[in-house]
Amino acid sequence: MSLLEIKNAKLKLDDKDILKGLSLSVSKGEVHAIMGPNGSGKSTLSYMLAGREGYELESGEVFLEGQSLSNMEADERARSGLFLAFQYPVELPGVGGMSFLREAVNSRRKFLGEEELDHLAFVKESRKVASKMFVKDEMLKRAVNVGFSGGEKKRFEILQMAMLKPKVSILDETDSGLDVDALKIVSDGVNAQRNDDNAIVVITHYQRLLDYIVPDFVHILSDGSIIKSGGPELALEVEKNGYAGLINAA
Amino acid sequence: MVATQETIDKVKEVSSTYKYGFVTDLEAEKAPLGLSEDIVKFISHKKKEPKWLLEWRLKAYKKWLSMEAPNWAMVDFPKINFQDIYYYSAPKTKPKLNSLDEVDPELLRTYEKLGIPIKEQEVLAGVAVDYVFDSVSVATTFREKLAKEGIIFCPISEAVQTHPDLVQKYIGSVIPISDNYYAALNSAVFTDGSFVYIPKGVKCPMELSTYFRINEQNSGQFERTLIIAEDDTYVSYLEGCTAPQRDENQLHAAVVELVAMNNAEIKYSTVQNWYPGDKDGNGGIYNFVTKRGNCIGKKSKISWTQVETGSAITWKYPSCVLKGDDSVGEFYSVAVANNAQQADTGTKMIHIGKNTKSTIISKGISAGKAQNTYRGQVQIQKNAKGSRNFTQCDSLLIGDKCGAHTVPYINQFTPHARVEHEATTSKISEDQLFYCLQRGLDTEQATSLIVNGFCKEVMKELPMEFAVEAQKLIGISLEGSVG
Ligand SMILES: Nc1ncnc2c1ncn2[C@@H]1O[C@H](COP(=O)(O)OP(=O)(O)OP(=O)(O)O)[C@@H](O)[C@H]1O
Ligand SMILES: [Mg+2]
Numbered sequence: 071m072s073l074l075e076i077k078n079a080k081l082k083l084d085d086k087d088i089l090k091g092l093s094l095s096v097s098k099g100e101v102h103a104i105m106g107p108n109g110s111g112k113s114t115l116s117y118m119l120a121g122r123e124g125y126e127l128e129s130g131e132v133f134l135e136g137q138s139l140s141n142m143e144a145d146e147r148a149r150s151g152l153f154l155a156f157q158y159p160v161e162l163p164g165v166g167g168m169s170f171l172r173e174a175v176n177s178r179r180k181f182l183g184e185e186e187l188d189h190l191a192f193v194k195e196s197r198k199v200a201s202k203m204f205v206k207d208e209m210l211k212r213a214v215n216v217g218f219s220g221g222e223k224k225r226f227e228i229l230q231m232a233m234l235k236p237k238v239s240i241l242d243e244t245d246s247g248l249d250v251d252a253l254k255i256v257s258d259g260v261n262a263q264r265n266d267d268n269a270i271v272v273i274t275h276y277q278r279l280l281d282y283i284v285p286d287f288v289h290i291l292s293d294g295s296i297i298k299s300g301g302p303e304l305a306l307e308v309e310k311n312g313y314a315g316l317i318n319a320a
Numbered sequence: 321m322v323a324t325q326e327t328i329d330k331v332k333e334v335s336s337t338y339k340y341g342f343v344t345d346l347e348a349e350k351a352p353l354g355l356s357e358d359i360v361k362f363i364s365h366k367k368k369e370p371k372w373l374l375e376w377r378l379k380a381y382k383k384w385l386s387m388e389a390p391n392w393a394m395v396d397f398p399k400i401n402f403q404d405i406y407y408y409s410a411p412k413t414k415p416k417l418n419s420l421d422e423v424d425p426e427l428l429r430t431y432e433k434l435g436i437p438i439k440e441q442e443v444l445a446g447v448a449v450d451y452v453f454d455s456v457s458v459a460t461t462f463r464e465k466l467a468k469e470g471i472i473f474c475p476i477s478e479a480v481q482t483h484p485d486l487v488q489k490y491i492g493s494v495i496p497i498s499d500n501y502y503a504a505l506n507s508a509v510f511t512d513g514s515f516v517y518i519p520k521g522v523k524c525p526m527e528l529s530t531y532f533r534i535n536e537q538n539s540g541q542f543e544r545t546l547i548i549a550e551d552d553t554y555v556s557y558l559e560g561c562t563a564p565q566r567d568e569n570q571l572h573a574a575v576v577e578l579v580a581m582n583n584a585e586i587k588y589s590t591v592q593n594w595y596p597g598d599k600d601g602n603g604g605i606y607n608f609v610t611k612r613g614n615c616i617g618k619k620s621k622i623s624w625t626q627v628e629t630g631s632a633i634t635w636k637y638p639s640c641v642l643k644g645d646d647s648v649g650e651f652y653s654v655a656v657a658n659n660a661q662q663a664d665t666g667t668k669m670i671h672i673g674k675n676t677k678s679t680i681i682s683k684g685i686s687a688g689k690a691q692n693t694y695r696g697q698v699q700i701q702k703n704a705k706g707s708r709n710f711t712q713c714d715s716l717l718i719g720d721k722c723g724a725h726t727v728p729y730i731n732q733f734t735p736h737a738r739v740e741h742e743a744t745t746s747k748i749s750e751d752q753l754f755y756c757l758q759r760g761l762d763t764e765q766a767t768s769l770i771v772n773g774f775c776k777e778v779m780k781e782l783p784m785e786f787a788v789e790a791q792k793l794i795g796i797s798l799e800g801s802v803g
Contacts, residue, residue, distance in 0.1 A: 122754050123750065144758055145760055145762050145763070148757065154758050156758075159755070160751045160754075160755035162752060162769070162770060164775070164777075165769050166773075170756075173759075173765060174759035174761060177760035177762075177765075181760070230759065
């Protein structure tokens with residue numbers, strides 16, 4: 071059974087067709103990469119999956135571990151193990167990173183029937199994960215994403231992913247804005263979480279990332295649907311020739 | 321500061337009903353309905369007051385008769401019929417208490433429903449609590465410990481008997497009877513409240529706290545609080561209030577006077593969650609309060625921190641008169657207005673002495689159809705050279721039917737002073753909400769988190785136990801306003 075199954079998803083924004091019958095099946099233990107031109111609908115796809123208000127499907131259906139998502143709100147989906155690393159992480163002024171993360175982690179734990187972490191246990195756990203991601207404790211004390219550099223925001227997203235231990239993670243351009251060293255650190259962070267029980271979907275413009283996070287499948291998203299799927303070599307082809315050839319051939 | 325899981329549970333638990341909506345069945349001893357010279361005399365007589373106080377009350381009553389209710393605030397309500405209010409009511413069982421065991425069990429149950437286990441507070445929080453139940457204080461704790469330091473903390477009616485000289489010297493010295501309509505009314509009919517006196521050189525070893533509670537139907541509440549801090553002292557005073565649910569509007573017109581001598585510091589914190597009325601604006605408390613502190617002494621400091629979540633109408637401007645050179649006034653405020661609530665609140669900082677400093681941080685949160693106005697006056701008088709004020713007013717709007725207004729008045733009579741004013745208005749953005757939801761928080765958790773983040777600068781001024789309660793209240797009062 072697929073962990074994530076998207077069946078013929080169609081979605082309009084402001085009367086404009088954005089997703090035009092998109093299907094994708096992701097199984098346990100897999101890493102999928104989605105590439106595609108600007109405006110092709112990659113972020114829209116991620117919002118739709120995460121259940122953002124206004125991104126409801128017009129037709130088609132999505133299943134997470136066999137369960138339809140159509141009647142699940144964004145927060146339920148998140149607690150069920152769907153994680154989205156945002157292309158543009160949002161600032162929460164005055165909301166301390168630690169407290170935010172703790173509430174998030176405990177809602178997930180509660181859903182899983184695990185005991186909620188008390189303050190001390192949580193601080194220990196978050197320090198451990200943060201040090202792996204080379205995130206300074208000091209950053210966790212600051213307000214969520216406020217004044218973070220672009221790279222810091224992305225790191226903080228992956229740190230949250232590591233804390234939440236999701237089933238399916240969608241990383242929307244997590245590599246953009248990262249310097250070479252950070253790219254390696256973040257990729258290591260993601261790779262450390264790969265296991266036989268979860269799956270990761272990375273959205274990216276750059277083949278470079280896929281040298282670090284090696285995907286099992288690469289999909290080309292163009293104009294609201296997947297026009298071609300293949301292995302890692304497909305990313306190299308895009309890198310070399312751009313999308314035009316692929317789009318014309320489709 | 322963020323909402324705890326407890327907060328969230330609390331929010332769920334109360335759902336749409338006001339949690340404290342019950343009526344305690346205590347037989348009250350009431351004055352006849354309405355207001356007249358005889359009623360003023362009745363109150364004074366009941367309290368066995370000295371002649372000077374009766375005369376002072378009568379003077380205030382006459383003054384009040386000649387005054388008009390203020391109408392400049394941005395609040396809208398039907399005219400109050402002052403003849404339709406009981407001006408005195410006391411629980412009939414008026415005990416002389418040596419310990420809490422002697423408190424009327426019915427009363428204790430009421431406090432339990434309010435979530436204030438007295439005993440627990442006594443032991444755990446180390447708070448000396450002077451409960452004001454309707455108009456008469458019924459339980460005072462920790463008095464012995466305070467007495468050892470020479471601190472007086474008792475109902476003001478008691479202070480009138482035991483320390484008449486102090487009361488006579490200071491009552492009305494900060495807020496004269498003619499100050500405003502509601503202050504004049506309070507002066508005529510006040511029933512009880514707290515009295516605090518900190519003798520020279522003493523730092524009060526604990527937070528002093530009072531829970532006010534409006535209980536008797538149609539009984540206006542006219543508390544009077546007086547805090548005097550002599551040279552080189554420190555005191556922190558907490559005021560918390562809850563009221564049961566009612567259909568009629570209830571008037572509350574308290575007066576709080578603070579006096580700070582040389583190098584004295586008074587910190588006055590309020591968490592107010594009186595019944596705000598229902599969704600359509602029926603019922604709820606009218607909260608028309610006059611609070612002012614006199615920084616008489618050099619280097620004295622008065623700081624007001626308030627979290628206002630309740631009341632149908634709030635009309636309240638805790639102020640500082642900075643007379644002493646180098647004195648400091650502070651105002652930290654969170655005002656939440658949801659549904660049909662109207663809040664017109666702010667502060668006045670009157671700089672008279674040299675090098676006086678004031679800071680105003682106001683956070684207004686509006687949701688539903690509520691109107692939230694910040695009204696603040698900063699006055700720098702001619703001799704207040706080297707004085708400084710910094711004002712920051714932030715408004716947060718939840719939904720698009722509510723309003724936030726900022727009305728600053730700045731009167732500067734010397735060029736040798738600096739006044740700064742900053743104001744922002746923001747909304748809880750969909751992006752922020754979605755971000756939180758995507759991390760598994762529900763809408764209420766998310767709102768509470770974002771709102772508490774918005775108020776952080778003020779919340780951190782509150783004593784710890786109070787801050788936790790205040791956070792819960794903000795969560796409760798905004799319940800259902802998003803999503
Ligand atoms: N609210 C909206 N109303 C109408 N069109 C929208 C709306 N939001 C996004 N779009 C359009 O949907 C299309 C897909 O946008 P999306 O953000 O999903 O692209 P993307 O593939 O993530 O692009 P990029 O690589 O630049 O991040 C774009 O043409 C965009 O302008
Ligand atoms: Mg995008």
